[in-house]
Amino acid sequence: MDITAALGFLWDYRLALSVGLGNTLHFTALGLVFGLTIGFVVSVVRQAGHPVLKVIVTTYVEIFRGTPVLIQLFWFFFCLPAILGVELGNVFSTVLTLSLYMGAISSESFRAALKAIGAEQRDACVALGLPARVSVPYVILPQTVLRAVPTLLSNCVTLFKESALVSAVGMADLMYQGQMIADATARPIEILTATALIYFVIAFSVTRIVSFYERGYLARMRL
Amino acid sequence: MSSSFLNVQGLRKSFGGHLVVLDDINFQMEAGERVVVIGPSGSGKSTLLRCVMGLEKIDHGRIELEGVRYIEADPKSTKDNFVNIPVRNKVGMVFQHYTLFPHLTVLGNLILAPMRARGESRSSSTERAMQLLTRLGLESKAGAFPGMLSGGQKQRVAIARALLLDPKIMLFDEVTSALDPELVTEVEGLMLELAEQKMSMMIVTHDMWFAKRIATRVIFSADGRIIEDAPPSKMFTNPAEPRTADFLKKVLHVETIS
Amino acid sequence: MGRYTWDFSVIAANWDPLMAGLAVTLQLTAICAVIGLVGGFLVCQMVMSRIAPLRWVAIGFIEVFRCTPALVQIIWIFYCVPFFFGVFYDPFYMAILALGMNITAFNAEAYRAAIQAIPSSHYDACTALGLSPLKKTLFVILPQAVLMAIPVLLTNTIGLLQQTSLVAIVAIADLMYEGKTLATQTYRPIEIYTTVAFIYFALSVPLSQVVGLCERRLRSRLA
Numbered sequence: 060m061d062i063t064a065a066l067g068f069l070w071d072y073r074l075a076l077s078v079g080l081g082n083t084l085h086f087t088a089l090g091l092v093f094g095l096t097i098g099f100v101v102s103v104v105r106q107a108g109h110p111v112l113k114v115i116v117t118t119y120v121e122i123f124r125g126t127p128v129l130i131q132l133f134w135f136f137f138c139l140p141a142i143l144g145v146e147l148g149n150v151f152s153t154v155l156t157l158s159l160y161m162g163a164i165s166s167e168s169f170r171a172a173l174k175a176i177g178a179e180q181r182d183a184c185v186a187l188g189l190p191a192r193v194s195v196p197y198v199i200l201p202q203t204v205l206r207a208v209p210t211l212l213s214n215c216v217t218l219f220k221e222s223a224l225v226s227a228v229g230m231a232d233l234m235y236q237g238q239m240i241a242d243a244t245a246r247p248i249e250i251l252t253a254t255a256l257i258y259f260v261i262a263f264s265v266t267r268i269v270s271f272y273e274r275g276y277l278a279r280m281r282l
Numbered sequence: 283m284s285s286s287f288l289n290v291q292g293l294r295k296s297f298g299g300h301l302v303v304l305d306d307i308n309f310q311m312e313a314g315e316r317v318v319v320i321g322p323s324g325s326g327k328s329t330l331l332r333c334v335m336g337l338e339k340i341d342h343g344r345i346e347l348e349g350v351r352y353i354e355a356d357p358k359s360t361k362d363n364f365v366n367i368p369v370r371n372k373v374g375m376v377f378q379h380y381t382l383f384p385h386l387t388v389l390g391n392l393i394l395a396p397m398r399a400r401g402e403s404r405s406s407s408t409e410r411a412m413q414l415l416t417r418l419g420l421e422s423k424a425g426a427f428p429g430m431l432s433g434g435q436k437q438r439v440a441i442a443r444a445l446l447l448d449p450k451i452m453l454f455d456e457v458t459s460a461l462d463p464e465l466v467t468e469v470e471g472l473m474l475e476l477a478e479q480k481m482s483m484m485i486v487t488h489d490m491w492f493a494k495r496i497a498t499r500v501i502f503s504a505d506g507r508i509i510e511d512a513p514p515s516k517m518f519t520n521p522a523e524p525r526t527a528d529f530l531k532k533v534l535h536v537e538t539i540s
Numbered sequence: 541m542g543r544y545t546w547d548f549s550v551i552a553a554n555w556d557p558l559m560a561g562l563a564v565t566l567q568l569t570a571i572c573a574v575i576g577l578v579g580g581f582l583v584c585q586m587v588m589s590r591i592a593p594l595r596w597v598a599i600g601f602i603e604v605f606r607c608t609p610a611l612v613q614i615i616w617i618f619y620c621v622p623f624f625f626g627v628f629y630d631p632f633y634m635a636i637l638a639l640g641m642n643i644t645a646f647n648a649e650a651y652r653a654a655i656q657a658i659p660s661s662h663y664d665a666c667t668a669l670g671l672s673p674l675k676k677t678l679f680v681i682l683p684q685a686v687l688m689a690i691p692v693l694l695t696n697t698i699g700l701l702q703q704t705s706l707v708a709i710v711a712i713a714d715l716m717y718e719g720k721t722l723a724t725q726t727y728r729p730i731e732i733y734t735t736v737a738f739i740y741f742a743l744s745v746p747l748s749q750v751v752g753l754c755e756r757r758l759r760s761r762l763a
């Protein structure tokens with residue numbers, strides 16, 4: 060295969076690909092913000108909430124971890140609007156699905172981190188006379204976040220990769236654009252390889268940050 | 283009775299309702315006393331200290347400090363104990379495993395409670411913390427994270443953290459048990475210094491020689507009860523109870539220490 | 541809020557195609573799970589090999605498959621393998637190839653993490669007992685590694701079950717595909733998609749219960 064020809068061909072479609080990448084990043088970012096918020100709240104409820112609430116959020120987490128993201132997307136695109144009898148909008152359905160999925164997987168990461176803060180740390184808070192309004196924001200939360208960061212970043216990579224599924228419901232993300240161009244030009248190798256490479260570079264960079272953080276920061280603090 | 287400095291009345295503590303760890307403990311101590319608690323492993327020494335600190339929900343009894351009741355069980359209900367938090371905050375405790383906050387520096391560990399829970403200004407609490415650290419020879423470690431310190435340094439920081447809150451009484455639960463032998467003396471040295479300043483203390487230790495040096499009173503506990511309560515000179519040379527003598531023989535491999 | 545009348549008789553009427561789709565899903569999952577268990581261990585051995593090129597190939601393989609979306613992998617293989625090799629294999633085999641390599645990469649990481657978690661004192665003990673390197677690997681390292689890796693391997697397999705739904709996008713008649721087809725044919729997407737989601741969920745839940753059980757047993761065994 061002629062590399063320069065391939066690159067020239069890709070260069071012609073740079074705009075379409077960057078639009079796709081922009082949408083991928085946009086959906087992922089919104090999913091991250093809402094998902095992480097949901098995840099933290101859910102983990103706190105599962106640790107200390109009302110029993111009925113606990114059952115509800117646990118069921119939510121199990122459902123979203125126990126079904127394919129693809130069916131979740133289809134459900135929020137084609138079923139929920141009909142059940143509610145309202146138009147939800149494609150972007151709304153997309154972001155809703157990704158957020159709920161991210162909320163479910165990140166709540167497990169938060170939960171593991173909360174659990175890992177031993178009873179001893181809580182004892183120390185009592186012995187120092189720290190009321191909850193001090194111990195939660197200054198002792199429990201920072202340690203939870205510091206500990207949860209590696210798995211949360213992995214969750215982010217997972218969400219970023221799963222976001223490719225929105226192409227299946229016609230959202231013009233990177234995957235969708237790549238496939239469209241591949242179909243239209245009948246030159247799938249260049250374009251699909253380039254698409255894969257873009258996903259790879261972003262996801263791989265984040266995983267490097269994770270291991271750098273684990274080896275550097277966490278190891279130094281012996282958390 | 284309630285004129286005592288620390289007064290534990292009818293304390294009963296069980297785990298899961300059936301495992302009775304402390305059974306009707308009655309115990310008084312005066313200000314400036316240093317009470318060392320000894321006894322077999324699992325006899326409830328840690329639990330006793332944790333009850334005095336208010337870390338355990340007790341089944342029965344009450345605990346007073348300077349004549350003020352600060353923990354009391356309500357035997358008729360399963361609700362939480364009555365706790366007078368301002369009085370409880372006059373008790374300080376140091377644990378076997380340091381329990382420093384790993385995400386805060388040494389200085390951050392020291393000033394967290396004064397600043398955030400007691401409303402002291404940052405500058406004033408920092409100044410007091412640095413004075414204390416300097417006294418302990420740890421001023422160069424103020425900016426270090428606990429993970430970078432030796433065990434002995436960590437434990438001295440943990441003691442400093444408790445001292446900065448001006449406790450009326452300090453509880454030490456096997457604070458040297460996790461340390462390498464050569465680091466034990468720096469921590470025991472600090473505790474002896476506190477003894478000279480007439481700090482009231484309750485100490486659980488397995489080190490009988492240290493117990494003999496620091497104690498004004500020694501308590502031998504077993505099976506959830508106080509078996510013997512005597513000054514160290516009597517306890518270690520001529521214990522009244524056969525069980526105490528048995529225990530001391532086992533841990534010391536000699537009849538008495540002199 | 542709109543009032544939607546649920547009508548699950550459509551499920552009974554289309555039971556056979558749904559079950560046929562489920563059979564394909566289960567076949568795909570089972571075959572790829574076996575490939576992943578064996579392949580993952582082999583790739584993990586390559587990663588730990590003393591021969592540098594073997595190591596590089598294995599690490600590259602793992603990173604590529606872990607850092608790109610599974611959908612991209614499937615589409616890439618579907619479009620590009622025929623181009624490169626000039627043959628068009630049965631789509632089912634292409635799907636096995638894509639999903640099998642994907643889970644192999646994830647399982648290789650699981651094995652590696654488990655082997656690295658074995659304390660170095662065990663290696664010292666083997667040397668002290670005079671065990672040969674082969675015996676050491678076979679009787680001390682391997683059993684522990686597999687035991688420790690079981691929870692993650694099972695979790696990966698649950699993930700695989702859900703990932704198989706992606707093959708619907710390339711028109712392999714699995715459960716997801718049958719659901720999609722029926723949803724458009726019958727105009728009852730809500731009942732169909734909800735049922736399909738429930739089937740995936742019902743398959744995942746027992747598996748994740750087993751994971752929880754394994755983790756608890758392992759923890760008490762190795763404590």
Ligand SMILES: Nc1ncnc2c1ncn2[C@@H]1O[C@H](COP(=O)(O)OP(=O)(O)O)[C@@H](O)[C@H]1O
Nearest residue numbers: 297301303321322323324325326327328329330
């Ligand atoms: N949180 C707990 N739950 C159940 N049992 C406990 C708990 N803490 C301590 N125990 C039990 O209480 C008894 C006394 O423990 P402890 O006070 O730690 O003894 P010591 O410090 O004298 O060795 C032991 O039998 C121990 O197993």
Ligand SMILES: [Mg+2]
Nearest residue numbers: 327328329456
């Ligand atoms: Mg103890």
